[in-house]
Amino acid sequence: MAPAHTSTIAAVASPMGVGAISLIRISGPQALAVADLACGGIASTSMPRLVRRCKIRDESGAVIDDGLITVFHGPNSFTGEDTVEFAGHGGILVTKEALSRFLECGAVHASPGEFSQRAFTNGKLDLTQAEGIMDLISAQTRLAIRAAHSQLEGTLGKRTTAARDELLEILAHLEAWIDFPDEDIDPQTAIQLRARIFGILETIDSLLSTADQGRVLREGVRTVIFGEPNVGKSSLLNRLLGFDRAIVSDIAGTTRDTIEEVINLHGIPLRLVDTAGVRESDDTIETQGIQRTVRQIEDADLLLEIADCSLPRPERAVYPSNHATHLLILNKSDLGEHPSWNDVEAIRISCISEQGFNTLSDAIREALHFTEADFGEHAVAINARHKASLALARTNLHAALELLTEENSDPELAAIDLREALDALGEIPGKVDTEDLLGVIFSQFCIGK
Ligand SMILES: Nc1nc2c(c(=O)[nH]1)N(C=O)[C@@H](CNc1ccc(C(=O)N[C@@H](CCC(=O)O)C(=O)O)cc1)CN2
Ligand SMILES: Nc1nc2c(ncn2[C@@H]2O[C@H](COP(=O)(O)OP(=O)(O)OP(=O)(O)O)[C@@H](O)[C@H]2O)c(=O)[nH]1
């Protein structure tokens, strides 16, 4: 049984001071009593979920605000507890005064993520759904919203729970064996159990294959624009952004520091980084800029190398190696192409005439293996936490397979590995003891969430 929460928490759920209406949420066993004290007994006489007009008053009876109140009777609320919502006027002071009044009347201030954590503890959400709420709030593109909703609806939680249930059954079989140590293990049974473990591994691998998409949707693709000075790197950044963010000039060495901006390329968030052109330089500031370029290249997910096609093809400079996808872009096509580039495979563009930009955008999407069509309604895009747990489960399942063969099985040792895998899978929806994990996840939420 989940532990019952004894305190009643309150917090402002809306952003402070920027909206017309502010929302205060109160949740816990005393929620109705707290609201009754502050609002003249209206909460306990309200029909659940029916919005009512009400005044919140201070100790002396002076009106603090005149707003709307909604009562939810547990378990039929977001947190699963009795909940009261007060929608007041959106000013900073009036909202703070109203919250203080609810605290005076017996509520305690909620810590970050505490409403969602209570929803989790009360079985209203699993951990992946709670994370889906955070993903939704921080989504930067429509595709990221879609992925967040899929997670919020429980797609990932259901798939991992199904895999875990299957593993539980396998363990039960194995334990039956262990209980009769004198009997030889039937080779047929080992074959069957292996097949079932392979089935779980297939699910795990298919979930793991969504990790890159997940990272891209949540964090964006680190896209680094680099090349020799004056080839048009900053011009490309400005064109992709749609406004003049970086200084462009015909002086080589214009960009000194890296410049970072996020664009939305057909649903894919790209973190574009414009860098200082790489060349030999005596200038200390430029040299530092070039060192930064090198570091950016090392950390990139996608490299856009730019060259000036109107000039003879230079000796290829040596850049740090990185496994990231690398596209070569020949800029200044409007000036005509120097013959030395003719047989070079590249994307040809001009930042002046804007030719080639559709091709560039298609090439980027293709290089990232990412299109809107790939991302259906129930698609999953796992995060780093899910990836770590799945990878651990995978390792343990492979270890168990080594110990369960047709010729020779050690069910006791195999069961140990399977139990480890079970725990790792259970961490994803939060089905195992996860006190530390909960602190880490929910403290990233904002107050009032
Ligand atoms: N005013 C308000 N708006 C909000 C929230 C909120 O808490 N309050 N939410 C907070 O994140 C989100 C909506 N999420 C919610 C999820 C469940 C329930 C709820 O009352 N669940 C009940 C009844 C279900 C039903 O009627 O469909 C339940 O689960 O039993 C409410 C809000 C976004 N908008
Ligand atoms: N004709 C032509 N000129 C361009 C094109 N793109 C950029 N330029 C010009 O090339 C010069 C250099 O452009 P930048 O964007 O500053 O080049 P950069 O690579 O950022 O240069 P650094 O920051 O110095 O490394 C400017 O004068 C631009 O106007 C293009 O497609 N065609």
Ligand SMILES: [Mg+2]
């Ligand atoms: Mg520049």
